[in-house]
Structures are given as structure tokens and as C-alpha cells.
Amino acid sequence: MIKFIEKIKNHQISRRSFLGMSAGAIAAVGLTGCGLTKVTTKQAEEMTKAEGEWIAAACWHNCGGRCLNKAYVVDGIVVKQKTDDTHLDSADYPQQRGCQRGRSQRHHVFGADRIKYPMKRKHWEPGGGNKELRGKDEWVRISWDEALDLVAGELKRIKEGYGNKSILGSSRLLNFYGGGLVRWGSSSSGAWGIPQECMTGFFSWKANDRLDWRNAKLIVLWGANPARSNLGNPTYNLMQAKKAGTKFIIVDPFVTPSVKTLADKHIPCRPGTDTALLLGMAYHMIINNLQDQEFLDRCTVGFDKAHMPAGADTKENFKDYVLGNYDGIAKTPEWASEICGTPPQLIKEFAAEIATTKPMIFCSSFAPARTYKGQQFCQAFLTVGWMTGNVGKSGAGVWTMNYAANQSYGGKTLVKGGSTGLPTAKNPLFPDVTYGPYDGYRWANPKNPAANGMAYCETYDAILNGHYTGTNGRGKVPCDIRLIWLVRDGYGYNYLNQSSDTNKGVKAFRKVDFVVTNDIVLSSISKYADIVLPATTEWEKDGKILQGNPEAIFITPQVVKPLFEAKTEEWMDRELGKRLGLNPDEIYPINGKQQFFNSIAGAQVIKDDGENYETLVTITEKDIREWGVKGKTQNGRIGLNELVRQGVYQVPRSPGDNLSLIQGADFVKDPAANPLKTQSGKLEIHCQALSDKIAAYGLTTIPPIAKYEPPMDGYEATFKEWSSKEKGQYPFQLVTIHHGRRSHSTYDNIPQLREAYPQDFVMNKRDGQAFGLKNGDTVLIESAYGKCVRPLTLTEAMMPGVVALGEGAWVEFDQDTGIDKAGATNTLCGARLSGQGEEPWNTTIVRVEKYRGEPLKPDTECRQRIIL
Amino acid sequence: MVAHPQTGAGNDTREPVSILPLLEARVFAYDLLRRIFLQEPAQDFLVKLSQNELVLAFPFQEENEDIVQGVQKLAAYLKACSAEGLAQAEYEKLHWEYTRLFIGPHEVAAPPWESVYLNKDKLLFQQETRLVRLAYLKYAFLPLLYQQEADDHIGLECDFMYQLANLAYEKAEANDSTALQEVIQDQAEFLTEHLLLWVPAFAEKVTAHADTVFYQGAVQVLSGFLVVDALILQELSASN
Amino acid sequence: MGQKGFYYDATFCTGCKACQIACKDKNDLYVGELFRQVFDFEGGIYPDVWGYSLSVGCNHCDKPKCVENCPTGAFYKRQSDGLVVQDREKCIGCKMCIWSCPYGRPQYLAKQGKSGKCDGCADLVDQGLNPVCVDTCPLRAIEFGDMEELRKKYGTNADMKGLPTSATTKPNMVIKAKKL
Secondary structure (H helix, E strand, O other), X not given: OOOHHHHHHOOOOOHHHHHHHHHHHHHHHOOOOOOEEXXXXXXXXXXXXXXXXXXXXXXXXXXXXXXXXXXXEEOOEEEXXXXXXXXOOOOOOOOOEOOOOHHHOHHHHHEOOOOOOOEEEOOOOOXXXXXXXXXXOOEEEOOHHHXXXXXXXXXXXXXXXXXXXXXXXXXXXXXXXXXXXXEEEEOOOHXXXXXXXXXXXXXXXXXXXXXXXXXXXXXXXXXXXXXXXXXXXXXXXXXXXXXXXXXXXXXXXXXXXXXXXXXXXXXXXXXXXXXXXXXXXXXXXXXXXXXXXXXXXXXXXXXXXXXXXXXXXXXXXXXXXXXXXXXXXXXXXXXXXXXXXXXXXXXXXXXXXXXXXXXXXXXXXXXXXXXXXXXXXXXXXHHHHHHOOOOOOOOOEEEEOOOHHXXXXXXXXXXXXXXXXXXXXXXOOEOXXXXXXXXXXXXXXXXXXXXXXXXXXXXXXXXXXXXXXXXXXXXXXXXXXXXXXEOOOOOOOOHHHHOOOHHHHHHHHOOOOEEXXXXXXXXXXXHOOOEEEEEOOHHHOOEEEEEXXXXXXXXXXXXXXXXXXXXXXXXXXXXXXXXXXXOHHHHOOOOHHHHHHHHHHOOEEEOOOOOOEEEOEEEOHHHHHHHOOOOXXXXXXXXXXXXXXXXXXXXXXXXXXXXXXXXXXXXXXXXXXXXXXXXXXXXXXXXXXXXXXXXXXXXXXXXXXXXOOOOOOOHHHHEEEOOOOEEOOOOEEEEEEXXXXXXXXXXXXXXXXXXXXOOOEEEEHHHHHHOOOOOOXXXXXXXXXXXXXXXXXXXXXXXXXXXXXXXXXXXXXXXXXXXEOOOOHHHOOOOOOOOOOEOXXXXXXXXXXXXXXXXXXXXXXXXXXXXX | OOOOOOOOOOOXXXXXXXXXXXXXXXXXXXXXXXXXXXXXXXXXXXXXXXHHHOOOOOOXXXXXXXXXXXXXXXXXXXOOOEOOEOOHHHHHHHHHHHHHHHOOOOOOOOOOEHHHHXXXXXXXXXXXXXXHXXXXXXXXXXXXXXXXXXXXXXXXXXXXXXXXXXXXXXXXHOOOHHHHHHHHHHHHHHHHHHXXXXXXXXXXXXXXXXXXXXXXXXXXXXXXXXXHHHHHHHHHHHXX | OOOEEEEEEOOOOOOOOHHHHHHHHHHOOOOOOOOXXXXXXXXXXXXXXXXXXXXXXXXXXXXXXXXXXXXXXXXXXXXXXXXXXXXXHHOOOOOHHHHHOOOOOOEEEOOOOEEEOOOOOHHHHOOOOOOHHHHHOOOOOEEEEEHHHHHHHHOOOOOOOOOOOOOOOOOOEEEEOOOO
């Protein structure tokens, strides 16, 4: 037994130096602002005994989902999670169950990699400092005061020296300070926005009610993979149709999990060639007279020369184009097959089937429109759909699938949250928008001369070259961008990772004077910033109402207090505002708690008559007092606190209830009495308005009817020579799919998700073998815009000539080689300008070879794939 | 004075051996350790450390290789520290080291929180954190930045041991052997149920990722001292 | 009370792995430890490719090899409902169960030096609740309950291409297999 007590007697520690340390010198050095502190015995007892409670926890991601997650919180610590168990589950009234990502929510909030304090890049100083070090610099923790002073200082300096047009970004604060340039365009929905607006008056943007889909005899899902891209209930809802006898046909280059579970028939089609396939189908329908001529004559314009809209050139009718009566090219199934890869016989069968099966739902995802000049696909899709006459009837419809959780839903909004009460704040430099992660998204007013900003894909060129394409014939608009501002409300808006051409993006980021972001972890865009401010997650804010599908709302209060020094955007805006000489109360006249209260108080639910709405929530004087807000008492269906505890309000459904809806029934019955909001009042197969509006963006042009124009970086571009089919430099077409591990770029670093979903590069087995590649090899994938490395998965489920990589991985450039090690698809996709500013990700071409460098460390174990 | 049974003090003519110096040495050790890990390195702290051979006065070096090696590393590093402090470039290097190892903004190289090592998902503010908090609450302690800073930060856990070491000294001085025994027990438990479970893995990460010998040395001293302290506490608890 | 077990609809499972993850959460499992695991099977030549997924936990067999071969009796079959559960204290980490199970369901838990496997969430079942995988599945492709009732409803098939034959251990599960 070591005699410590004895031994210490002889120890050289002098009492003097010890005393000096604890009493004098070190006490002066002081442990300010950290360490432990004493509390009263009573406080300690209370906290020890603290009971837990279930709190609805926001699942806030841009998966379109929004499902119910609940966290069991004990004294600010989340001990466990669960999903919806607020009512019995049934096909008619399904629980809003969280997916594999939602179950991993707490990783976001409590990850060790949270940005905890304001951080400043070491070699930055006002003006930029050493800009080349952005992305690879050291960092220093700074105080909030210092951070706010620096940020406000730079913002002021740049505004006063160069004007607001030198600021790229918008936020509520910025909008009170003169505004900034806005990035506009389309990401998720590709080219769908303007065709929907002009050709249908947004009529085909909506679907029939969920319960009505079961009445379809046939459902065509074009390019949709709900089993991976639309988690939550959509696939389950579609299965109810399958159980009721609906046949499913899915068009996709990939034999996806959706194909495997839902499809009775799979139609292969190369990326970016869907237009050709649709034209081939139209040809077959026309020469066999299978189209619903009566519907076309009555409800559409532009199908044939006898039904053209006023003022249109009669030669520009769809039928004559398909038959090749003017350009000499008959768009036969054989013609189409050479382009799209679908066998001609299958094209004919498919065409006949959609033409003769009634009722049919013909629905497209956004993916085929995320292509160069994607409008052509939208035009062709709607036209061919309308040719079948499946519009405005039960079990029928032609529409594009709405965002994620809304897929398989449609019809009326059964319950909705109220407004927060915060007054709008327009961006003075771009008055069509306010602020937020979607401020320029699907901007549809290119004729507005007061719009200052550029297409998503022109952002980096604008920074590097000092000009961008102005819409409405304004030509080159000069700009001198000095500040990239990303202190904003929203879910990260990680565009350096999520927008095309990350390599160019990094160059652009290294040019400006100042880059400032707020973030919860160091995402790609924050990595290249000068100052990063610690942001709160939705669990740490006052609360809000979220909505995914039209039948339920989620009421998610604060789950835990802000961690470390994280603050809300509102707090940051207020503090910055003070330093800029603005009045914070003008920017935020009401606080977060009040906003949450207002949105609950204003929530409306549909009445049994299926037409009118009524107040959802009962609010008492006691509630108002307890919440410490301003408000009025009101009567509704459920008490305020009960609703917050429940976390969700979902309207029960049953077949035959009053809540169903058939889109366009009135229009189809009597188009004259119920005109659509299109120029002709009808569905426009020939749409001059579409042509004109796209031209106004100044990027590309599109004819008024659907025509196939080989897209940049499409199938044709994989060849050196088309007639001999000799492959060129980039022989493969890349599809950037939604990846099960993530919601876009969120969740990339969660171990159990990485285990379930490796970020593998997927290629057809025979294609891989022809290049001498084996399953599991590390491969180098290269495009004209960049390179990345990934482990390879070979499968017969992928169409030969096509490859896939999940979008959203966080870019990780190797310092020496410049190769991205993570498989970030935007290092491969070029920033090309198209249509309404859609990012043409699915028209990208690459080459693949075995990687000769150091093999990659595996993300995780390889996917369990058993080939039989 | 509390007698020690092994020395037979109180039973024979030898002078009873006080345990106070031992308790005092523990206070000093934990005080030094908590200060190193709780805050970013500050010039005045480094100056104090380098003066008065404070680091070299760290107790129990002869008991444990890690302590003596760690102390030597620290002392060697601090040689570059004058009465004014480290040269600016060196100081910035040390400061970045602390930031990179323990704060961020990149993936934290050596996460200084217990839950990251014991929780299967490596998260903060988990059940493991609450258990640490309950240990603090027994003595009515709470992090000053409660709910903002995670309770199980290495600096806070060392601070807790420091506070209890102080309390032990006070109780011993006041001859309150029951209270002393309890606080000895609780410190022993805190070591076996918390610190000793994760500090080895933490120390490994620091050693693997640190560029300066300062933090390598500090974590070595920490690792070694915790092992020794577990034995000390055993001895102290047997002595009652 | 009769034997309990699982029903899997392999025609509707999309392989999303929500069940796999929910199970890991409940059982505090690390990467590599999968009490419930989703397997993807596929074959054919493009475009005639078929595929399906199957979520596999423990089958709570009539003749559980893990129980037969466990030297300490840590694994045992419950009288009340035939669930094969474990007294983890008794486990010595010999891995016999891992080698014995034709379905590969027991997992080695390295940090504990013991094995473990799906126990049908016996603690929840005793409270009248479902195993977590059942309540998690977004396709509602997993059911759990009395085997007699499940077999009456869904048939008795417990075989599928890619799985070992059910004749060996007589698993208490019913699979709706994909017609290929």
C-alpha cells in the first residue's frame, strides 16, 4: 500500500507557492465567466427531482417532409425521441411518422461540431485580409460584441463605399438597410415554374385529393422515386391505390426502390431525353387516332392547326410538328428510341396504354425538368397528358408532383397555421421578394426593371467578372460585389455546396472583401467565410408551426434553451441594427414568442362542409397571461396548451367525406364559364406567353410548342460523332439523385445514417466491367468542371450509359490535387444558364476511371447488396 | 489532527501524521488542471505557471510516469515564456491549438466532453451529461453557464474535483470525519464513474492531434494524476 | 397466450432502413451492431431487373439454435409468448450464438464483450405496445403479434430467395414474398 499521506510530507511543494497560486496571483488571473458556481440547496433539490416531458420537436428540413417527432426532455437534456403516436394509424388517417433522418434529429442539435461561439478567420481583417486563405485558415474565438462590431463595421463600410448593389444577399435586417442583390432561379422544381404558370395558370400544379388517387386505374410516375425522395407518407399513400387495383408505370433511368415496390411496368429513359420519348408517344397516339380529340378541341389550344390561339402562326401546331409535316422529321417511336433509349415497341405500348386507360393519373416529378432547357420537357409532358383527356375527373389528372410530402396529396388545405404577424419587409433592390432561403426562388417577374440580381448559375461569374445578364433586355449589368451576406433566417442556404460549380464558387468567394454567415455547424459555405456566427436550431427557438402535407400542421415549441452562445437571427439582426443606427423594434416589432402565439391563434381548420374554415384553437385569458403575449380570447376545437402538448393537428379522413377535391372539374365541364388564368383561358399546348416570358429572362429561348432540342451536356454530347455513336471525352450521363442519408446537405455526418446509406457512385455492372472496374473500387469521376472520388457500386439496376451520385455531400477538396473526396455533385455540374434560371443538374456528362491515388477511407461499411 | 491507522499514529509514541498536506496537494493539482482546460490560454496565466516553478511543483511525480513526463513537457514548453509572456507568434500558435482541439469551428479534434466518448452517438447534452449534473447538484454546484455549456466539459469536471478537494480539506481541518468520508467516497465515485471512463480516450485524441507539447503535456499530467488520485482516495477512505 | 412473431411484407418494403435505425436507437447500438438489418436483394439484366428488400430481426424460432447452443443459458425462450430473449448478465461473449444462427441475427457488442440480438422489444410487448420497428415503418410493412392470427391472415410462408430454409429452425415469421 502506497503511503501517500507519508510521502506527501516530503514533497517539495512549498506552502508559499501554493498560497501564492490560489490566493494571490492566480486569483488575479481569475476564472471569469466559466467554471462551477454554487446554487441554493432548494434549487439543487428541485433540479435533481426534475421530471421529464414529451415536447414536439420540429423536424424542419428541406425534405418537404415535416413529420412529427417528439423529444423527452429532462432538465434541458433530450433523453429519447419518438414519432407520431397521437392517434391510431390507418390508411385513411395515417400517423405522420418520421423517417430515418428525422429520427436522427438530435444529432443536429447536440452534435459536438455545433458552432458554439462567434468565430473569426485568423488572417481576415476589414477589406479581406488574406483572401486566399478562405477555406483553409485558422480560426479565433471572439466575443459577440467584437463579432457584431466587426460585421456591422464591414457592412457599413461597404454600403457607404460601394452601395447596396455591392452586397449579395438579403435578410430582414438588410432590407431595412437598403437591401442587396438577389440570386434568383429554380432549384428543386427545375423548369416547371413558368410552364405551369403560362400554360395552365398553375392549374396543373395541384392534384386531386389524396383519397381520390385510389380511383385511378393507372398511375404514371415520371422520374419520381418517392421511396427515397418523398419520405413520410407518400409511398404509403400510393400503395393504397395499388392495393385498390391501380396499375403503376414508372419512367426512370434507374430501377429504383419505387420501381421495385410500386411499378407494374418500368420504362427506361435517358436523362434529358424525356421530351423525345414523349414526342414518340404522341406520334403513336396521333397516327392511331388514340388521343381524346373532344377534350383537346374543347379545353386546349395549339394541338392542331384548327385550334390555334389568336395571333399564332398556324404552322406552329403540335400535331404537325410531331408528324414532321414542316421540318421533315417524323417524331416516330424509332426516332425517339435512338435518343431516349426506350425500345420502340415499348414506346408504342406505353402510348397506347396511357391513351386508352381511364381514368389515369399522369404525374411527373421535378427531376426531368432539372435539365438544360427543361421547359421543353414540361411542355411535352403536359401536352401528351392532355392528349389523353384525363383532366378534371375522379381518378384522373395531369400534374407535376408537388414538393416532397405533398406528393400523393392534393385538393384542399384542411388545416393551416396563421400568420406570425411580422410585417413584410421587401428588399429595396428586388421588390418582388422579401427575404429567406427562397427569396429569389422561382422568381417569375423578369419584366421588372427594378430587379437587381442574377441567376443562381451566374452568381460566381458576376463576382469574378463584374457583370451579370439583366432580364428584360437590359443586357450586361455591371456589378462590383464586395460582400456575401448570409446572416439570415432559414435552413442554412448552403449554396456553395448546393449550387452548380463549386470550384468556381470557391474562386468567387476568395475574391470579395467579406463573407459572413450564421450557421449551426461549419457547413461548406461557412467554411469559406470570414466570420461565422453561432445560430440556434429550430429546437432552440421560440417555436413555430410547420406544415408538410395539407392535412396536418405541426406545432413545435422550444425544446431546449440555446446551446453555448448560439443566438437567433432575430437577436443578431437587432444587435446589428443598433450598430447601424437602425431601430430594432422597427425591424422586429414583435418577438418570437408572440409570433408563435399569433400563428397558433390564427390557425384555421376546414369545417365539415368542406368549404369554409373555422378557428382551430381555443385561447383563454389564462393562456394569454401565462404566455406573456398580447392576444384576444377565442373559441376553437382544441385548447392552446393541449395543442402544443399534442404537437400536431391532423384532420381525420374517410372515403366519401366532404373534404375531397377533383382539380379542374368545373373547367372541364364548362371551359367558357370557368376560364383558366392563361391567355386563352384554356390549357395552352401552344403558349406564346411561355415563350415570351422565358425570353424575358435573357438566358435561353423556347418555342411556344414542345420541341426536342438537344440540351447542352445531354445525351448527344456524350458522343464525338452521333451517326457512328463514337463516344467522346465524357461518355456517361450523370443523374444527381436525392440521397437517403441526407435531406440535401443536412445530416451528412450522422454515423448511423452513413452506415445505412454510403455515398457511393452507381454505375451499370457491364459498363463498369468494360472499364475494368470492380464493385468497391475507388473511382475518379471527372467533368469539364471538376473531379471527385468515390467508392463504386456496380448494379444492373442502373441504365447502361447512365451513372448516379447522391446530391448534398459536403465538399472536401484535397489541398494538393484539388479533387473533392466527398462526392459533392456540384463539383461536377457546371453553372449553365437556362430558361428561368433552373440549375440543369441532370444534364451533366462525366468520365470515370479507376483512381490511382490513395484509396478512400470507407464512409462506412459497404451497402448490403446481395446479388442473386 | 486525524490519525492514520497504518502508521499506527495515536497508538504509539510516533507523531500522528496529518492528512492535510495530502488533501492540500490534491487541491493544488486539480486547481492547476481545471485552469488549463477551462479557458483559452491567457498570457498572464502562462506567466504565472512559468514563474515560481509551479509546474515543476506538481505533486506525485514520483508515483506515475505520465505525471513526470507531462510535467517535463509543460516545463520545457514554458521555458519560452518570459516575464512578459510568450512571443506573440508562439502565443497565437498555442491559442489556435486550444481552439482547434477543443472549440472548433471545424470538427473538434479532441472533444473535451464526457458524453462524446460515452454516448453511442457521440453527442452533447445527453443522459451522460445529466448524470454528471446530478453529481454536481448533490453538492449544490452547477456550471455558471448552466444549459449553455455542457456540464461534462473536462474543465468543469476538474473544477468539480477541485471543489470537492477543497471541501475535503475543510472537513478534515474541522475534524468532521463523517462528512469527510462522504466527500472522499463521492470523489472516488466521480473518478470511477466519470473521469476515468473517458479521459484515456480524450488524452489519446489530444496526443494524436496536438502540435504543441503544452497540451500534450497537460493531458498526460491529467491522465497520470487521475490514476494516482484514485489510489489516494482509496487510501484515504480506508484510513477512516 | 400463444407464440408471437413478425410478419413482413417484402412486396411493400422500400428498404428505407427507418426500422434499422429506430432499433439501434432503442437498443443503444453502435455502428456495425444491427439487431435489425435491412437486406437488399436484386438480380437480372437491365432493364429486366428485379429487386426487393427485407427487414430481418430475430425470428423467435420454434427451434432456436442460439438457445440450444448457448453454454450459459443467457438466451432463452419465454414461456409466455415464445420470444427468444437474453439475460445479458449471463452472457460470456463466446459467440456460439453468432455462429449458430442461420439468419446471422445475434450481434457481437464489442464494447461490452457480449452478444445481443432483437428481443422483439419484449419490455414494450409486456406493456401492450408494439416493437419499435412496427410503429416506425413508413410503409407499415412490419407487423407483430400472435403467430396463429398472423398465419391465418397472411399464410404460412417463411421462405424467400436469399434466406436459409425455414425447415431448420422453424422461424416464427410470415413473409409476403415478391413474385419473381
